[in-house]
Amino acid sequence: MGSSGEWDALVIGAGVSGLTTAIRLAEAGFRVRVRAARPPQETTSAAAGASWGPYMVSDARVLLWSEQTRLALEKLSEDPATGVRLVRGVEASPRPVEAPSWMRGISDFESCPPDELPPGYACGWRYTIPLVSMPRYLDYLVNRLRSANVSIEIAPISSFREVSGLARLLVNCTGLGARSLVPDDQVYPTRGQLVVVDNPGIDHFFQDHVEDEKLTYFLPHGDHVVLGGSAIPGSESLDPDPVAARAIVDRCAAVEPRLRDARVRRILVGLRPSRSRVRVEWATVDGVPVLHNYGHGGSGVTLSWGCADEVLSLSGLQ
Numbered sequence: 430m431g432s433s434g435e436w437d438a439l440v441i442g443a444g445v446s447g448l449t450t451a452i453r454l455a456e457a458g459f460r461v462r463v464r465a466a467r468p469p470q471e472t473t474s475a476a477a478g479a480s481w482g483p484y485m486v487s488d489a490r491v492l493l494w495s496e497q498t499r500l501a502l503e504k505l506s507e508d509p510a511t512g513v514r515l516v517r518g519v520e521a522s523p524r525p526v527e528a529p530s531w532m533r534g535i536s537d538f539e540s541c542p543p544d545e546l547p548p549g550y551a552c553g554w555r556y557t558i559p560l561v562s563m564p565r566y567l568d569y570l571v572n573r574l575r576s577a578n579v580s581i582e583i584a585p586i587s588s589f590r591e592v593s594g595l596a597r598l599l600v601n602c603t604g605l606g607a608r609s610l611v612p613d614d615q616v617y618p619t620r621g622q623l624v625v626v627d628n629p630g631i632d633h634f635f636q637d638h639v640e641d642e643k644l645t646y647f648l649p650h651g652d653h654v655v656l657g658g659s660a661i662p663g664s665e666s667l668d669p670d671p672v673a674a675r676a677i678v679d680r681c682a683a684v685e686p687r688l689r690d691a692r693v694r695r696i697l698v699g700l701r702p703s704r705s706r707v708r709v710e711w712a713t714v715d716g717v718p719v720l721h722n723y724g725h726g727g728s729g730v731t732l733s734w735g736c737a738d739e740v741l742s743l744s745g746l747q
């Protein structure tokens with residue numbers, strides 16, 4: 430670990446990974462500070478859908494981290510102020526495939542009879558998962574940090590050396606920013622776009638079981654529904670694409686016709702921090718020991734509490 434400073438830990442990054450990690454460390458009794466280039470509501474995390482479920486991510490520990498996070502989110506769903514709610518819905522595949530093991534672990538998991546699937550799908554499953562309204566959830570995480578006396582400083586860092594004397598532990602939760610900060614050329618953006626519409630009365634989710642550039646899913650969040658989506662590897666643009674947005678609405682309306690004329694509130698665009706595998710490990714960068722927690726791809730919310738637990742156990746603070 431680095432030289433001792435005023436803080437036990439400095440967490441760099443204020444997306445879902447940084448905030449959750451900071452909560453775990455602070456609630457374990459350590460003096461923690463967060464520093465980030467952008468505030469929580471301006472991160473990739475704020476643009477996520479967000480449903481629980483490992484997607485576009487790899488690491489042997491992903492299933493464990495996902496399961497740990499599901500349990501944590503289920504607990505948080507008891508308080509509506511968190512923005513987390515448990516919702517039952519359908520996941521369907523255009524090809525006949527086995528249900529993944531993580532899905533079969535959900536207590537109310539069942540196969541969906543073929544005659545109850547939307548047109549064009551060969552098989553599907555029903556289950557209940559946490560859906561997370563990210564703007565509200567990020568506010569909840571910030572408030573929980575405030576209660577633990579953790580403040581968030583908005584200022585970028587250009588190297589770990591710059592902050593190495595400030596805390597005993599540096600945790601790197603910079604998402605896509607790790608590409609230039611570490612630097613790590615395994616990190617790349619996968620652009621995603623969502624359309625937020627008024628909710629015409631939908632109380633279940635739907636998502637297709639594909640890892641494709643064009644996705645079809647809708648996630649109800651009370652008075653609005655988040656429609657998805659897209660996954661374009663290598664694209665850096667944060668500009669909304671109106672043609673792709675119309676196509677998202679059309680794909681979702683083919684599954685749920687009530688969505689066809691729903692009023693569009695906004696279009697969200699974010700860059701998933703993709704990597705060949707999630708990076709949660711110690712490394713020495715520029716002579717400075719850093720505990721990394723980045724590269725969560727399309728599953729940063731799904732992995733957040735599991736990875737925060739992993740950081741706490743690897744931290745050496747306890």
Ligand SMILES: Cc1cc2nc3c(=O)[nH]c(=O)nc-3n(C[C@H](O)[C@H](O)[C@H](O)COP(=O)(O)OP(=O)(O)OC[C@H]3O[C@@H](n4cnc5c(N)ncnc54)[C@H](O)[C@@H]3O)c2cc1C
Nearest residue numbers: 442443444446466467474480586604606621699729730731
């Ligand atoms: C359209 C879309 C839909 C998604 N849907 C889901 C979903 O349904 N379920 C799910 O689990 N995941 C989903 N994801 C993925 C999820 O959003 C990401 O995996 C997650 O947000 C990554 O969080 P993070 O905290 O690691 O990174 P970010 O949210 O990007 O936060 C990174 C933080 O690091 C800071 N930072 C970067 N560089 C520096 C620097 N040099 N100095 C200081 N600070 C720095 C940033 O300012 C920011 O505060 C989706 C993503 C998109 C785009």
